[in-house]
Amino acid sequence: MHEMSLVRSVVSIVTEEAEAAGAAKVTKVHIVLGEGRDIVEDLFESLFQFLARGTVAEGARVVLHTRPYMVRCNACGNEFHLIPIDKRTWTCPECGKYKDYQLVSGMEFYISKIEASKGN
Amino acid sequence: MDESRVIEVKRDILAGNDRSAEKFRMLRKEEGTFLLDIMGSPGAGKTTFLLALMESLKKLSDAKMGVIEADLESDVDALKIKAAGIPSVELNTKGVCHVEMGMMKQAYAAFGDLKFDYLFLENIGNLVCPADFxxxxxxxxxxxxxPEGWDKVCKYPPMFAVVDALIVTKCDYLPLNEDFDMEALKEHARILNPKLDIFVTSARTGEGMDDVAAWVFEKRKQMLS
Incomplete structure (x- = not known):
């Protein structure tokens, strides 16, 4: 259950940023999450509600934006969606090169923005 | 009235742990200590592998070695390492499924003045959570x-994606597990991690262990150069 550590960090970043910006109440937290991050979304959300109690982020909604595994073909530079268990996706659809690429997306895990109501 | 506003953040959620890890890595490098994180599911054979690896490393050099044994509850593994005459620190996470920097620094401090050429972390038996930290x-x-089966690579892709080497253990069981498709494992493991080094070993028979030791020895040399 590594979600606890992660959510603790989320709450601390969110409260720090909201307070620095003089926000009175955080309403939404937008998180960008790569496919390669194993997160239980329901658990993440409920832990957030629990750990954010008594802070400026209490009651805020967590919005997760997932990013698929994307790779860039070493031969032609084309970027395409890779599905690790689907062999058909291991070939570049542009130039036909097989398994010759670098991972460019899919391991993201950051807070992109927060929405807040203005302070007084 | 209540006006909504957007605050751009763009902050990595794991940045606190990552920064602390980077600093720790630099400090150990300056001391000449090479740290190796050993992960795998419960029962993959981490402790037995580690004992065999240290035996093989002894053949290559007269190195000082230590082990941090992370375990949810017990000291079973730490005692095995101590019985082999290797200094070890037991890191009980009390149910936490992974090791992060706060725990790691505490465990390292428990060695006191002892310094090592190689320090091994036997991570919590888990193919999911440790990958992130x-x-x-x-x-x-x-x-x-x-015995776990080759298809774990399909079920836990992130773990296979973040490591430098995959060690297939208990290969003496291969004749008993006809379904174990070594080529499929190698092919899938390199899908997300094209540069992955792969070794096939058995700690019990010693097969492949010298090759892993040579790899570890080489990686320490690279770190020092």
Whole structure:
């Protein structure tokens, strides 16, 4: 259950940023999450509600934006969606090169923005 | 009235742990200590592999070695390492499924004045959570035992994606597990991690262990150069 550590960090970043910006109440937290991050979304959300109690982020909604595994073909530079268990996706659809690429997306895990109501 | 506003943040959620890990890694490098994070599921054979690896490393050099034994509850593994005459620190996470930097620094401090050429972290037996947490090690490896089946690579892709080497353990069981498709494992493991080094070993028979030791020896040399 590594979600606890992660959510603790989320709450601390969110409260720090909201307070620095003089926000009175955080309403939404937008998180960008790569496919390669194993997160239980329901658990993440409920832990957030629990750990954010008594802070400026209490009651805020967590919005997760997932990013698929994307790779860039070493031969032609084309970027395409890779599905690790689907062999058909291991070939570049542009130039036909097989398994010759670098991972460019899919391991993201950051807070992109927060929405807040203005302070007084 | 209540006006909504957007605050751009763009902050990595794991940045706190990552920064602490980077600093720890630098400090150990300056001391000449090479840290290796060993991950794998419960029963993959991490402790037995580690004992065999240290035996093989002894053949290559007269190195000082130590082990941090992370375990949810017990000291079973730490005692095995101590019985082999290797200094070890037991890191009980009390149910936490991974090791992060706060724990790692505490465990390291428990060695006091002892300094090592190689320090091994036997991570919590788990193929999911440890993948996300940088433990301040110089290299990370994962173990997959033959009895577990080759298809774990399809079920836990992130773990296979973040490690420097995959060690297939208990290869003496290969004749008993006809379904274990070594070529399929190698092919799938390199889908997300094209540069992955792969070793096939058995700690019990010693097969492949010298090759892993040579790899570890080489990685320490690279770190020092």
């Amino acid at each position: 940088d433990t301040g090690c110089h290299r990370r490896i994962m173990l997959l035992s033959v």
